[in-house]
Amino acid sequence: MELSYSALREQICDICHKMWQLGWVAANDGNISVKLEDGTFLATPTGISKSFITPEKLVRIDQEGKVLEAMEGYRPSSEIKMHMRCYEEREDVGAVLHAHPPVATGYAVANIPLDEYSMIETVLTLGSIPVTPYGTPSTYEVPDAIAPYLGEHDALLLQNHGALTVGADVVTAYYRMETLELFAKISLNAHLLGGAKEISRENIDRLISMRQGYGVTGRHPGYKKYSDETL
Numbered sequence: 001m002e003l004s005y006s007a008l009r010e011q012i013c014d015i016c017h018k019m020w021q022l023g024w025v026a027a028n029d030g031n032i033s034v035k036l037e038d039g040t041f042l043a044t045p046t047g048i049s050k051s052f053i054t055p056e057k058l059v060r061i062d063q064e065g066k067v068l069e070a071m072e073g074y075r076p077s078s079e080i081k082m083h084m085r086c087y088e089e090r091e092d093v094g095a096v097l098h099a100h101p102p103v104a105t106g107y108a109v110a111n112i113p114l115d116e117y118s119m120i121e122t123v124l125t126l127g128s129i130p131v132t133p134y135g136t137p138s139t140y141e142v143p144d145a146i147a148p149y150l151g152e153h154d155a156l157l158l159q160n161h162g163a164l165t166v167g168a169d170v171v172t173a174y175y176r177m178e179t180l181e182l183f184a185k186i187s188l189n190a191h192l193l194g195g196a197k198e199i200s201r202e203n204i205d206r207l208i209s210m211r212q213g214y215g216v217t218g219r220h221p222g223y224k225k226y227s228d229e230t231l
């Protein structure tokens, strides 16, 4: 069901509040953007806690990042170039979410990709999750670092920084961040218990063939390893 403009603004704020409650963002961390039907975008403003955000604080911008609608003193997220690159690279992307969920970000800081095919749900919905190269926040270094990975991935770890997910809508992008953080927790637990046991190639292929039946959208490689490249 298509949401009204005001319901969409409420939904973005609801997800901002969830991100803060889940401990994925501290202080002003994190940002969300959504593509609107007319090709313009709604984005969270820079420098505001996601716990305090309310619909009127969201900023509407065009694809160059020019502000079309904003409360006085509110500017789009400083990471808007990263968001815009996701929309440029992927016609199917309607929302982008950036946060610092602590366990997934631990992997990003340790430069360890989450590319073990060890948990059914993650194989089905995310595939492998690479660590993209270091980039200084707010500069074109970040979009340039993520661009080569966007064609195949809906979830990325940003080296020394955090995580990024994309989706056709903001709820899908949010669910991917939940799945990413839960998988990071499970992987860490498995590591503490002696290491995850990978699913056989045959069973991975069976899971991949079931994606369509489960209504899994987006892009997720079926068996890509980054560990050897990045460690």
Ligand code: 13P
Binding pocket: 028, 029, 030, 031, 044, 045, 046, 047, 048, 076, 077, 078, 079, 137
């Ligand atoms: P903004 O407040 O500009 O969105 O930046 C937050 C952040 O997480 C930077 O990576």
